[in-house]
Amino acid sequence: MDFKTRQVTEMKEYSDSQKNEIRNRVLAWAEEFEKDQRYKSLTEAQKEESWFIIELFADLMYGYFLQEPSEWTATALEECCLDLLPRKVSADVDFYRNVEPVLTGFFGFLQSRDYISDASRLISRLKKVSNEMIERADNLAYWGPAKQLVMGAMKAGVNLEDAKEFNRYVQMLNLLRSRQNTPPDAKVKVGGNDPCPCGSGQRYKKCCGGGRIVPFPTAGCAATEGRHSTNAVNTNTENIVYQLKITLKGIKPTIWRHSTSCTRSFRLPLAGRTTTCLTMTSGM
Secondary structure, X not given: XXXXXXXXXXXXXXXXXXXXXXXXXXXXXXXXXXXXHHHHXXXXXXXXXXXXXXXXXXXXXXXXHOOOHHHXXXXXXXXXXXHHHHHHEEOOHHHHHHHHHHHHHHHHHHHHOOOOOOHHHHHHHHHHHHHHHHHHHOXXXXXXXXXXXXXXXXXXXXXXXXXHHHHHHHHHHHHHHHHHOOOOOOOXXXXXXXXXXXXXXXXXXXXXXXXXXXXXOOOOOHHHHOOOOHHHHHHHHHHHHHHHHHXXXXXXXXXXXXXXXXXEEXXXXXXXXXXXXXXXXXXX
16 A cells, blocks of 8 residues: 555544445446447456445545445555455456456446546556466465465355355364374374264264375375475365365265355345345455
8 A cells, every 4th residue: 555545544443334335326326337339349258247346445545444335446456456445355267357347347347437537547557467466366475374275165165055064074174184293193083982083973983083184184285384385385285175065074075166155245235136245254
């Protein structure tokens, strides 16, 4: 954040009522945008994601920079695209490819209606950072801890709409972490008829003690150690995800584009509309 943006931000105070007013205003504009030629020129995939992208961008610009639409700056936009979106939003790379064309069309529409006055600068900066944003979104090293957890669960085939299933995934991940941190010569005594440490509710001999977990990796994973080089992170994460797929017996992998729990969700408030709901992790 540059000095001028920081100064303006420090002079303001966050307000939930102001945030809701901005969101409602932007969603009304998004509805108008659907009648504009710029919207009609988008692909079907871009149209499907457009409401979520627009609402998300407006929320982040106010939530982190206290900027309402008439105050949006290229500097804040760049930080939003290169840091906040890749770090927080749990979505596949195709979603990030849709961000630039959707926002470019929306900014142009806003200026044509005199809702904002500096669309050309926003569009120029957006096009400049778009490829880097996509690369970061696909690189685990740029994900926040909460996003790493959610994306790991999605990759393991965990149904994020099932709270019990997700909680079991977290318990198993914690078990894996504890085993990684246990010295090779340490012995943990768990009786075959004792409850399994993973929290499944089954007896140990019928669960993890029955050979359903493959050997644990020797190195730590990104979720417990923060940012690492890409190669090291991918290798260890693949190992852990593979183990979790074996451990979560009976859970069928699914293809995930949207989810509705475990993280903050965005839904469009208009009745009768097909809603897009992806997840954005907050605080991490």
